[in-house]
Amino acid sequence: MNIDTSKSLEWSELDQRAVDVVRALAMDAVEEAGSGHPGTAMSLAPAAYLLFQKIMRHDPSEPAWVGRDRFVLSCGHSSLTLYIQLFLAGYGLSLDDIKRLRQWDSLTPGHPEHGHTAGVETTTGPLGQGLGNAVGMAMAARRERGLFDPESAPGESPFDHFVYAVCSDGDVQEGVSHEASALAGTQKLGNLVLIYDDNHISIEDDTQIAHSEDVAARYEAYGWHVQEIDWTDGGSYHEDVEALYRAVLAAQAETERPSFIKLRTIIGWPAPNKQNTGAAHGSALGADEVAATKQVLGLSPDTRFDVPAELLEHTRRAVERGRDARAEWDGFLAAWRNGAGERAELFDRLSSGKLPEGWEKALPSFEASTKGMATRKASGEVLSAIAPILPELWGGSADLAGSNNTTPKGEPSFIPEEYSTKSFSGNRFGRVLHFGVREHGMGSILNGIALHGPTRPYGGTFLVFSDYMRPAVRLASLMKLPVTYVWTHDSIGLGEDGPTHQPVEHLWALRAIPGLDVIRPADANETAAAWRTLLEKQDRPAALALTRQNVPTFDRSDLGAAEETAKGGYVLAEASDGKPQAIIIATGSEVAIALEARDRLEGAGTPTRVVSMPCIEWFNEQDDSYRQHVLPPAVRARVSVEAGIGLGWRELIGDGGETVGIEHFGASAPYQTLYEQFGLTPDRVVAAVHASI
């Protein structure tokens, strides 16, 4: 990129005063709330101000501007670091909002919440996640560039921008940051700049009690471009903003590696008594210390939330600069559009958030077959079929590509060319993601990709390892991000790998997460319908639980249509006289067992309905009349069949119902043996129906 690394920083006396006012606001806001994290907001004030006022390309009037640089505050507890910059730059936050920190319905909750406060690019707080999000954003930016403008030279495209992230000691201690950072090194994400606030303090005070590693050396080992700045160097604390500025310019100029800037700060600076203490990290400083600190800063100890008008006027020039930058970029985009052809159409479609007209016609339909096909395989065929018409859809696996069936046929990998292998060849603008054995990193990266836009990511692993990525899945749900999880090997049907690899509690543990759709299709055609339904939703993550083993592809001529999957639950096989004496509710691979049990029951004179229930969340969204049509309240004899714990089934089967499942861990053996030994059989279902009647 054409970065002039010799240009010097304009840093006026007003800028310095503004930084000091940031510190005062941080102290005042926490004091007002009675709790919060003032220390880092104080010591990071110069760095954050530098980014928002001097470095980043952004437009406070248009927080969703496609061309903007992204800013991620991975240490979300220091939310004031972000809120105060948003206030100063003119993102719509007012001084009153700062005063209402951590209060009901305020725009300034304890941790930054994406979708709640304009300018907050991601929800952070659980440590390490923001760092992973930033890596995902940087990857998404490169994919975006590849989709719309792959030929331009670096720095010459409207789709070139930077991702800046700030993280803390806690972030780099968390395993998820290791996973994401290692992958960022492999991916050579030159558009990523990470500032590590190395302040040696966390909640248990001096971090040396638990933290002695050389973090900079570790990032070098990952292949990052590493710079170190020590504001404590030379005995007295000197906030050398110019040095940080030059480091950021050098980071921008480095296009072949992500950049790591280790910035040694003193937390709570310049609080005379509480700087450099754990107390400054997570508690109000107290009125006396606040007053004393304001005196050190040359501010009046008696005023609170004092932002001089000329100072705000100075910082709000960010609005004008942002508008100018965006206008310039609009011209840049228009020039690109001229020669972009179909790429411009794609850009417009993705900007609108719409799927292409008639896209669903590309979905495969699967022939009935008693031998059938694993739903993971059906999912792979769906991906291969829709990949050509949905270029926004991309993803991969945490080192289980062949098992998860996450690789659409013929698509190149998203990887620096030089890392292509015999098995996978690709390029920097490729499509298939390779996360390595890094489920948690994958989860946080998928969130970053979805947050960045405009593409739609998915990621796969075994269902049992959803546990490894659960914190990221929770955040996807909280942020309502359209991320798709392809979790295969979804039960003891996994077989020989045994209990460490067999999910039994996971379906219900995942259904427990508010806002996550958990879909367990019964056959290949339900799998296609599941993909169709989830892709048509944009406001939530979805998890596919798919079988390793073959399941029959049902002959639908006498059964409910697979398209009913969209309703979450539907009558798959009606009782012979249309008046069920009992209902069997089953999911996934156990639906076939339910159908077999029904045959026997019908044969023995018990009219039995089978309901396929691939997604309880979708079913619960249907209206009462539909739900009562599927599960008539009068039919109290109900049996759930699912190869896992029964936990939540009582809600659907009622007091008289019976569950057929597994209330313990699995075992290592061929799966047919396990189904027999653990009683997931038509016999047991029949017995359960009798018990329920």
Add this chain to the structure above:
Amino acid sequence: MNIDTSKSLEWSELDQRAVDVVRALAMDAVEEAGSGHPGTAMSLAPAAYLLFQKIMRHDPSEPAWVGRDRFVLSCGHSSLTLYIQLFLAGYGLSLDDIKRLRQWDSLTPGHPEHGHTAGVETTTGPLGQGLGNAVGMAMAARRERGLFDPESAPGESPFDHFVYAVCSDGDVQEGVSHEASALAGTQKLGNLVLIYDDNHISIEDDTQIAHSEDVAARYEAYGWHVQEIDWTDGGSYHEDVEALYRAVLAAQAETERPSFIKLRTIIGWPAPNKQNTGAAHGSALGADEVAATKQVLGLSPDTRFDVPAELLEHTRRAVERGRDARAEWDGFLAAWRNGAGERAELFDRLSSGKLPEGWEKALPSFEASTKGMATRKASGEVLSAIAPILPELWGGSADLAGSNNTTPKGEPSFIPEEYSTKSFSGNRFGRVLHFGVREHGMGSILNGIALHGPTRPYGGTFLVFSDYMRPAVRLASLMKLPVTYVWTHDSIGLGEDGPTHQPVEHLWALRAIPGLDVIRPADANETAAAWRTLLEKQDRPAALALTRQNVPTFDRSDLGAAEETAKGGYVLAEASDGKPQAIIIATGSEVAIALEARDRLEGAGTPTRVVSMPCIEWFNEQDDSYRQHVLPPAVRARVSVEAGIGLGWRELIGDGGETVGIEHFGASAPYQTLYEQFGLTPDRVVAAVHASI
């Protein structure tokens, strides 16, 4: 330690043949099973054989020998690496067991299962966990040394031994291994030796697609002692066992740092066509390739499971060597016992697995108080009270010590002296653990400590971050390890930190894990009873969910006794006439709300019982008559009250019941506001009771 690093390895022709037979057995076993992981078992054969036959101090006749070295196979998918050594060394595994790999009820399941197969020190398979277990074992060994024999010089105590671990590319990619390894560096665990099998292959074949970091440099950054051995060095593959031996000796001699030995191998060596491929990692090689490989090894291509008698006789000398070593050690222990006094008594008590007579008298009892106390605070007081008489109990927090109340008063930290801080001073034999912001590492380390014995570990973080450590919690449950989790800030009662920090789905998501006791005490005295009850159980992990906010300490004169906590659920407040018209079932901080609702209902003429249900798992273990006494089937009007999702409550409240809970994420505000806004109020409980009646 007195390690003679110059001594040379005795490696006979028989040893070399044995190693080649290991490879043949690995191929045969996977071929017989039809699935499995032959490649690593083949290429790690020399390293594993070296450890079991030439290096480790162990006794196949007594796998539980206190003085043994520990061996952890973190790459559990290569279970044959371990099984075949156990077979050769004489741990009781037979050739038939090897033939029954991955079959129902065999001693050789797909992944090694602790408690199932003698000699398996931990259950591995989910990657990275074994590495964390090994770090925990090394910490436990040091704590054990400190409890029983702190004065002896290094290498001079019967309690000195080594922990050896073998890990793969996947292990070092996983975040949990970063967390545990960084902490191992800080802890200067000189008794830990990790061999990293650097074979450049994982399931997606050549790892460069996702893995380019310099792992050795990373471990140097953690402060480990790092050695590199490259068996591919010099163009042709040469398994230089002597070099590995010398590296292990050097690792043993290094007492101030954990040791990392990077061992470059070729997976599947020497299979002529499938070596160095992803295919060799996780699939049977096929009959032709097996035969061809046997020919390369100079073995007959036509025989299967062929272990010549003289060869087995050679390797089974490990039994005699082990008995001799143990006899020598027994003398060593006897000498120690002579001067050990109370320490010997402690050793005997801990060896017996018993708590000291009358220990429960040390438990505090808390005065009734309407202001009350947070249950996390009560938990802290319990720990301080019992710490002096239960030296086996130790633990700490993932950087939330002050919040989790996990530090018993006056106890030193477990930390190299030189890392003591103003806030925490300690020594290498100290007691209070500091995990840093590393919940997942903490979980795997706690498992390692419990596996090692004889101490009893606990670890704390916020309940919401149980997600970060969930894979380790699952393994604790699977292994039935007596680990205790101190998870505080257990609901929206956390307040201002907002939805990222407020658990709503976690209680049920944790209750979903088979074998985990989830305990949410209602007040200080239930908290003491919970600790008492869980410490008396040795066969499972337990999770305490504790409040941040104060809850009343109930006046028990008119209420059920707090000791009833041991039953999991009990009648806290009986309906006024002893004949309840409705039952309110509540847990933790919501029990007080239930009592207030009951007062109103009783006042308005509705006889209402309040059941406190701190632990559903314990309640479910009671007999039918007790459970029906607490929840009479005839009383159908039931309301559950818990500040989280309702998921599993239907099982206890029945079709007619109502749940009072929160089916969505929380928000940032003072907790009292959240309770009001989200309707966790006596009013709503009263209304729910009316609806249920």
